[in-house]
Amino acid sequence: MKRGRFITLEGLDGAGKSTSLEAVQGFLADRGVEVLVTREPGGTPFAEKVRGLLLDTREETVDPMAETLLLFAARAQHVGAVIEPALARGQWVVSDRFTDATRAYQGGGRGVDGQAIEALARLVHPGLEPDLTFYLDVPVDQARRRIGGGEPFGEGGEGPGEEGKAAHLDRFERERASFHERVRVAYRALARSAPRVRTVDARLPEDAVARRIVSMLGPFVEEYR
Numbered sequence: 001m002k003r004g005r006f007i008t009l010e011g012l013d014g015a016g017k018s019t020s021l022e023a024v025q026g027f028l029a030d031r032g033v034e035v036l037v038t039r040e041p042g043g044t045p046f047a048e049k050v051r052g053l054l055l056d057t058r059e060e061t062v063d064p065m066a067e068t069l070l071l072f073a074a075r076a077q078h079v080g081a082v083i084e085p086a087l088a089r090g091q092w093v094v095s096d097r098f099t100d101a102t103r104a105y106q107g108g109g110r111g112v113d114g115q116a117i118e119a120l121a122r123l124v125h126p127g128l129e130p131d132l133t134f135y136l137d138v139p140v141d142q143a144r145r146r147i148g149g150g151e152p153f154g155e156g157g158e159g160p161g162e163e164g165k166a167a168h169l170d171r172f173e174r175e176r177a178s179f180h181e182r183v184r185v186a187y188r189a190l191a192r193s194a195p196r197v198r199t200v201d202a203r204l205p206e207d208a209v210a211r212r213i214v215s216m217l218g219p220f221v222e223e224y225r
Contacts, residue, residue, distance in 0.1 A: 057174065
């Protein structure tokens with residue numbers, strides 16, 4: 001059986017990944033491609049519990065390496081239980097985030113050593129990288145407006161009158177804009193260096209972003225079907 005293809009969507013929270021993922025799923029399904037849609041962190045019952053640990057707000061400061069190891073623990077379960085079996089069955093897997101997110105958020109945002117991240121990646125998913133990645137690039141201020149995360153947030157930093165606004169945000173969304181700027185810099189550097197990454201201007205309206213993604217996805221589907 002022909003192995004399936006692995007497509008990922010990456011970007012800041014507020015970049016519009018969820019809507020774009022729906023567009024990818026619909027485009028593939030319309031062409032008779034069997035699709036499995038998943039997300040990270042998460043994708044299995046165990047990994048979803050780890051997701052809760054990672055995203056829930058807490059007073060305790062989480063060590064960046066502990067955070068990274070938790071992400072890869074969830075990813076190991078996700079790859080072994082969901083992604084690899086689906087690809088082996090010939091399904092195409094579309095995931096909201098994968099290891100590029102760790103490279104950007106923990107490597108770029110937290111300052112975790114890139115060599116350590118790559119060593120963990122080789123251990124957890126040897127030989128597995130996405131066949132195609134869409135990076136939805138959007139300025140930090142625009143992304144934060146979309147999720148309702150104005151400044152200042154993070155590490156005990158809610159500003160006056162901002163508590164209600166911040167209440168729905170997870171631990172990463174509550175980080176200060178400077179953190180998300182570092183994440184964006186890391187994503188953009190990755191996009192320049194990895195041929196599999198297609199950068200999409202996510203400042204555009206959602207329907208325009210979806211059309212742009214579909215226009216790039218079409219030739220890829222025809223090449224690999």
